[in-house]
Amino acid sequence: MANPNSLPLHERFEHKNTLHKVMEFIILFLLLSLLVYRLLSFNNNGFTWLIAFLCELSFTFNWIITINNKWNIVEYKTYPDRLLQRVAEHELPPVDMFVTTADPELEPPIITINTVLSLLALDYPADKLACYVSDDGCSPLTFYSLVEASKFAKLWVPFCKKYDVQVRAPFRYFSNNNTMFSGNKSNEFKREWKTLKDEYEQLSRKVVDAVGTSIPFDLSGDFAVFSDIEGNNHPTIIKVVWENKVGASNGLPHLVYISREKRPKHPHHSKAGAMNVLTRVSGLMTNAPFMLNVDCDMLVNNPNMMFHAMCMLLGSKNETENAFVQFPQTFYDGLKDDPFGNQMTVVWKYAGRGISGIQGPFYLGTGCVHRRKVIYGLSPNDVKGTNGKPELHKTFGNSQEFIKSADDALRGKTKYPDMLSKSMEAAHQVGDCGYEYDTNWGKKVGWMYGSRTEDILTGLSIHKRGWRSIICSPDPPAFQGCAPTGGPASMTQQKRWATGLLEILLSKNCPIFHTIFANLKFRMFLAYFWVFSWALRSVPELCYAALPAYSIITNTHFLPKGQEPTYYIPIALFVLYHVYTLSEYLQTGLSIRAWWNNQRMGRIIPMSAWLFGVVGVILKLSGRSETVFEVTRKDQSTSTDEGTEAGTFTFDKSPVFVPPTTILLVHLTALATALFGLQPPAHDGLRSGPLEVVCSVWLVLCLWPFLKGLFGAGKYGIPSSTIFKSAGFTLLFYTLCTNMCPL
Ligand SMILES: O=c1ccn([C@@H]2O[C@H](COP(=O)(O)OP(=O)(O)O[C@H]3O[C@H](CO)[C@@H](O)[C@H](O)[C@H]3O)[C@@H](O)[C@H]2O)c(=O)[nH]1
Numbered sequence: 167m168a169n170p171n172s173l174p175l176h177e178r179f180e181h182k183n184t185l186h187k188v189m190e191f192i193i194l195f196l197l198l199s200l201l202v203y204r205l206l207s208f209n210n211n212g213f214t215w216l217i218a219f220l221c222e223l224s225f226t227f228n229w230i231i232t233i234n235n236k237w238n239i240v241e242y243k244t245y246p247d248r249l250l251q252r253v254a255e256h257e258l259p260p261v262d263m264f265v266t267t268a269d270p271e272l273e274p275p276i277i278t279i280n281t282v283l284s285l286l287a288l289d290y291p292a293d294k295l296a297c298y299v300s301d302d303g304c305s306p307l308t309f310y311s312l313v314e315a316s317k318f319a320k321l322w323v324p325f326c327k328k329y330d331v332q333v334r335a336p337f338r339y340f341s342n343n344n345t346m347f348s349g350n351k352s353n354e355f356k357r358e359w360k361t362l363k364d365e366y367e368q369l370s371r372k373v374v375d376a377v378g379t380s381i382p383f384d385l386s387g388d389f390a391v392f393s394d395i396e397g398n399n400h401p402t403i404i405k406v407v408w409e410n411k412v413g414a415s416n417g418l419p420h421l422v423y424i425s426r427e428k429r430p431k432h433p434h435h436s437k438a439g440a441m442n443v444l445t446r447v448s449g450l451m452t453n454a455p456f457m458l459n460v461d462c463d464m465l466v467n468n469p470n471m472m473f474h475a476m477c478m479l480l481g482s483k484n485e486t487e488n489a490f491v492q493f494p495q496t497f498y499d500g501l502k503d504d505p506f507g508n509q510m511t512v513v514w515k516y517a518g519r520g521i522s523g524i525q526g527p528f529y530l531g532t533g534c535v536h537r538r539k540v541i542y543g544l545s546p547n548d549v550k551g552t553n554g555k556p557e558l559h560k561t562f563g564n565s566q567e568f569i570k571s572a573d574d575a576l577r578g579k580t581k582y583p584d585m586l587s588k589s590m591e592a593a594h595q596v597g598d599c600g601y602e603y604d605t606n607w608g609k610k611v612g613w614m615y616g617s618r619t620e621d622i623l624t625g626l627s628i629h630k631r632g633w634r635s636i637i638c639s640p641d642p643p644a645f646q647g648c649a650p651t652g653g654p655a656s657m658t659q660q661k662r663w664a665t666g667l668l669e670i671l672l673s674k675n676c677p678i679f680h681t682i683f684a685n686l687k688f689r690m691f692l693a694y695f696w697v698f699s700w701a702l703r704s705v706p707e708l709c710y711a712a713l714p715a716y717s718i719i720t721n722t723h724f725l726p727k728g729q730e731p732t733y734y735i736p737i738a739l740f741v742l743y744h745v746y747t748l749s750e751y752l753q754t755g756l757s758i759r760a761w762w763n764n765q766r767m768g769r770i771i772p773m774s775a776w777l778f779g780v781v782g783v784i785l786k787l788s789g790r791s792e793t794v795f796e797v798t799r800k801d802q803s804t805s806t807d808e809g810t811e812a813g814t815f816t817f818d819k820s821p822v823f824v825p826p827t828t829i830l831l832v833h834l835t836a837l838a839t840a841l842f843g844l845q846p847p848a849h850d851g852l853r854s855g856p857l858e859v860v861c862s863v864w865l866v867l868c869l870w871p872f873l874k875g876l877f878g879a880g881k882y883g884i885p886s887s888t889i890f891k892s893a894g895f896t897l898l899f900y901t902l903c904t905n906m907c908p909l
């Protein structure tokens with residue numbers, strides 16, 4: 167038998183995907199042919215031709231990047247058994263685990279504590295873990311829920327380990343009654359299961375009741391610090407909810423509550439700021455060499471996830487390989503057929519794993535294990551230690567205790583203080599809102615500031631130093647979170663991403679500089695460019711969507727005419743592109759419906775949320791608005807609560823819904839014009855043809871949720887103010903079209 171020490175802890179596999187590559191090249195060839203055709207026939211046509219050419223140029227460029235992203239699709243297999251044969255349990259490295267929450271209303275504490283409980287119950291020695299919860303809402307409710315959860319954890323964690331429970335977030339476990347309770351289970355199990363279920367029900371009732379009352383408990387004792395404070399104006403609050411004092415490996419990990427200092431007018435840098443405080447406080451208390459971070463809704467779904475992560479981090483030949491391990495985001499109770507196109511299964515399968523084959527996956531902000539050293543600014547070249555980096559205080563701030571701990575971390579020394587409370591004073595100091603003044607936090611070390619998508623920016627700052635990252639997709643998936651449900655929540659999220667990503671592209675962090683002056687690979691630059699330019703894509707999308715309507719109303723054409731052989735280029739493109747995307751969905755095991763929903767959202771999101779991303783960045787650059795991080799609403803369960811209505815598109819008064827509604831009305835107008843023969847006479851036989859009508863009908867189909875929304879009521883209807891605005895824009899468009907002499 168092979169020596170376990172010689173076997174790799176993880177292996178890499180590449181996917182050939184030849185058929186897809188062939189299709190990609192045919193599509194590219196067709197796109198290029200269309201561009202050449204436009205150039206050659208430019209003189210006979212005018213303005214519409216120019217617009218169409220520019221849009222198609224941008225689509226072609228985007229397609230080239232898509233091919234780049236999917237070129238080396240890789241997958242890894244991890245071998246936790248080999249890890250456990252090689253490394254004794256007490257030699258496993260410690261990990262600090264971070265959970266962020268910001269708003270007890272949008273992120274109900276019951277969800278946060280489920281995430282925390284699932285982390286506390288991880289299959290990993292408990293004395294090697296510490297869980298830090300950052301509460302940017304500074305809510306006594308969150309603290310109270312954590313205290314109650316820690317009491318429940320004393321029963322829950324041993325139960326999970328004893329019976330090897332797979333889903334360790336109690337609300338998920340108990341919602342699955344039938345499957346969990348089926349099979350040959352001992353009486354002892356059944357008894358314990360019932361007790362646990364009762365206990366969990368009590369816990370969740372307490373938490374939910376506390377949320378329901380305005381003053382849930384008297385703010386004395388441990389809660390006194392929460393009296394007379396506001397969410398945005400309070401000192402640092404740090405509470406050790408539970409300390410594993412004896413260092414028992416089968417006990418409960420440490421659990422610490424942190425609400426960093428906030429003062430009005432003091433920038434707090436949203437999640438990035440919270441992550442940096444977590445990094446510092448944990449550095450003082452436990453200083454683990456690895457840090458796992460999850461959003462408050464990201465439950466552990468595979469209790470072995472930490473072993474899988476360690477197979478990636480310890481399994482590399484040396485420390486210069488992988489800076490972080492990213493687990494893909496998957497979602498629990500995802501709505502059937504992904505009506506809002508936000509589960510991103512296919513994007514992950516192809517683009518995500520393809521980018522992983524370049525320099526490694528992007529950092530996605532949750533479900534990721536980082537090396538502390540890398541977060542402290544280390545490059546692959548100086549991995550051997552810093553040899554006393556000069557001016558550590560300039561980098562890390564003025565806390566002597568923290569500088570010492572950072573220095574230890576950079577040198578690979580890990581020594582735990584015996585008691586968490588010993589570092590309390592220093593921990594409060596590093597939680598101050600002024601602590602980072604004149605330091606490198608957010609600039610060179612920690613989570614980076616300057617974008618609403620701090621995750622991608624932080625990942626970029628790591629890749630640019632030459633680090634690789636690695637994707638890990640164990641089965642079952644490591645984490646499951648909740649995907650936003652409904653139109654408004656999806657739009658908020660997409661708008662924030664589009665804005666945040668464009669912010670980076672237009673800043674000094676534009677990835678091209680990192681390719682020229684630092685160590686970002688060129689193909690990785692293209693991959694970053696692909697996400698950073700999401701918002702910008704809204705412009706060609708909108709223009710191209712307006713072209714068929716313009717052509718029909720003015721009785722001109724923007725696509726080749728029937729008598730030309732080039733007529734077949736757009737037809738072939740349309741068919742092949744959709745066959746290509748459909749095949750991706752079918753190969754992933756998803757339905758045609760899921761494909762259609764995603765195609766549809768692929769048209770709707772650019773012309774709504776991404777367009778507002780551009781607006782957001784323009785406002786920010788012109789100094790007219792501040793960067794805000796709008797938190798996405800999280801629901802505990804989605805698919806069962808609302809029955810058939812769950813997948814129906816919902817709307818609110820937000821202006822993001824105006825452009826798609828306008829495009830819909832514009833196309834309905836255009837189709838009506840054609841149907842009732844109201845088009846003006848055509849010049850020189852250049853009339854609009856069937857292709858323009860097909861495009862128009864296709865867009866109406868894509869905007870079907872909006873068509874339904876025109877007639878829907880309540881949240882299922884588009885608000886009348888939005889409809890009025892859109893009708894106004896449609897009238898303007900129509901008037902402009904009819905007054906413009908067709909060129
Ligand atoms: O001021 C803030 C704002 C947010 N958060 C936390 O940040 C996390 C992500 O926020 P959410 O509203 O869930 O955003 P999503 O769009 O779902 O998150 C994705 O996109 C974000 C960047 O836009 C990343 O930070 C996330 O990790 C990634 O999952 C949550 O745990 C929040 O509690 C804070 O701690 N402080």
Ligand SMILES: [Mn+2]
Pocket residue numbers: 461463647648798
């Ligand atoms: Mn989220």
